[in-house]
Amino acid sequence: MFSMLSALTLCLALSLVNASTLDRRARASVYSQCTVAKTVALTFDDGPYLYTIDIVNALNAAGAKGTFFVNRCIYDTAGVTNVKYAYDHGHQIASHTWAHKDLTTLSWDNIHDEMWRVEQALVRITGAYPAFMRPPFGNYNDLVLDASGVRGQSVVIWDFDSQDSLGATVATSKSLYASRISAKPNTILALNHETIETTAHQVLPYAIQTLQAAGYKLVTLAECLGKAPYQSVVAPSTRDSSWVC
Template sequence: MKSFLAVMPFCLAFWGVVAAPSAASLERRGAQVFTKCTKPNTAALTFDDGPYVYMYDIVKALDAAGAKGTFFVNGNNYACIYNTDSVNRLKYAYDRGHQLASHTWAHKDLTTLSWDKIHDEMWRVEQALMKITGAYPAFMRPPYGNYNNLVLDASGIRGQSVVIWDMDSQDSMGASVQTSKNLYNNVANKHPSTILTLNHETIETTAHQVLPYAIQRLQSAGYKLVTIAECLGKPAYQSVNAPGIRDSSWKC
């Protein structure tokens, strides 16, 4: 059983189908949950809910500052991940060294779903990322930050770690630009050893007003702005292969 679990994600990639072993048949193998970075003097800027139109602007702002970010993407939330525009955005970020990770397929609350449906939400976006970039993500962020033992077990057998955050810009709650800036300023003033932030790629003011301030403020406080993988000292992907070629399966 252990040997099967260890290779399960790669078997799934080979089969190209959703395969969820019975929850009752598996020993507990809950995913590790990270709420903080572990490498001192690092800060991770993360962005949920894309790929969206502001991904280009976010990447350009990070690149200009010599920084890296992490994008937790959905498969079919604001737009279909297989749309030409979405594919181009993902490749743009990935090719420039920014990290892509799973935010599941349709942004459902995983704690309300059955074992099989949890796996479907996870696998469909993983499959899409492998087709588009060739990379199998090593990290998953559950929508709304909600998870239970079933979610952790499902992530664990897929070889993924779960990432939450310790600083929320509150952009998804309707925070004003100044409120989000104040939150970044406050955490920089407290100067914890590390910072793991939550932002949303889909909010225009985050990309164009809050992010430039956050980059400047955190770097001036001495933090290196890195990906989740770098701030945890772990690989960003479980495997990296050649991307796929678009065919009839590239659809939502």
Template sequence: MFASLLVTVALALAGCVSAAPQKRALAQVYSKCTVPNTVALTFDDGPHVSLHAISDALSAAGGKGTFFFNGNNFGCIYDDANIERVKYAYNKGHQVASHTWGHKDLSTLSWDQIHDEMWRVEQALQRICGVQPAFMRPPFGNYNNLVREASAVRGQKIAIWDFDSGDSLGVSAQESKNRYDTVVRDHPSTILALNHETVPTTPTQVLPHAIQKLKGAGYKLVTLAECLNQQPYQWVGAPQTKDVSNLFSSLSHAPYSFETGELEVLKASSC
């Protein structure tokens, strides 16, 4: 009987070993467009005061852009002015996407912290526009396999870039213009461009120059999703109220610990 018990325990231990967690899938990472003759002009770190000017310049040129929004970076996405800006971009046909909540370096965070940064800005876009973004851009362009795994769990793809205007690096507006001149002269099949709506000279000086040069070279100005021939959103529904008092009652995916699988309030979705 004792020998039988030892066998049972051994089999149980063997079962525990064989039941080790399976490796998670990794999200696709895109750094280049795939549709020939397209340019995806993307703008990070908003919503910000420059959004209307950027949107209007693109629309006047017959083009569309992509805005990677933070929840609380240069301002709170739930502020009335920023809600209006996010809606304005979306209603004008531009793509809205996730740049995470607080612009933290995701590659330095834990599994739950990464999800917390992701879901809070996703929830804001759900409530403001009624959309679940299909694309996420990690702050600073930094990601690791944990970030890719978290993005895959959330059904999102990671978007980087293959051209940097340098506006967030402190280069002058003229240098940013020169960078656009160079890439237009090289004339790659596609361009996935990084810009920042929070840099004052980007909408007033750099963007008009870039649009003129790019269109003059025959490029079509499209959203990120269009330049990849993919859908911009996982789903589209009705916008909700900005009131966060009933935050969790309207969530299709309530916040929970992705480590334990238990429902818990990680942080309130307010600024």
């Protein structure tokens, strides 16, 4: 169970209040590439899913780390297990908001609702309050950036897309990775989706091997930016009746 201090921390971090009373903070920074030389951040959207553990195991076996941008209700047994497995094995967990809505179509209050629901779930499950948010579809506007800034988060896009969510074949995704690597960029911030079976079991092993052979270090998003992955970390909660969608 949370201690009184932990409960207070969660309350302060996740309370949704009227826009007029929200702390005024700087508009969120947007990151679309890594800043630490010779690093690659392999990121995975739309989980937790069936292949989370397989992805974590593949990364760990290669001495690599990844970042998982999670969304939807994650209170089911499998969701909790997969999120904890990734987090407990040293991978970064970040927000992809709750229902994968286009945030640019929402009101201020609804944007915050999409953000705090997944943040609350992640704090309950792992104790970690994420410092980074990836907007669904990569879509954001000034209202989204202001909302993220209020919540103390940075917004993350990407500079390389494996195109798995667009229906790319395994051969196409591998070719895209190969082409990118052959260009010898200083860093890569790669978008993948953990909901795609072929990404987890065919494209990822190829990407890991090829990237490491080219001399890149495969790290979390936070490491590739030289920043902290979480705003705060407290003791995780114990499942209770509030863990519902």
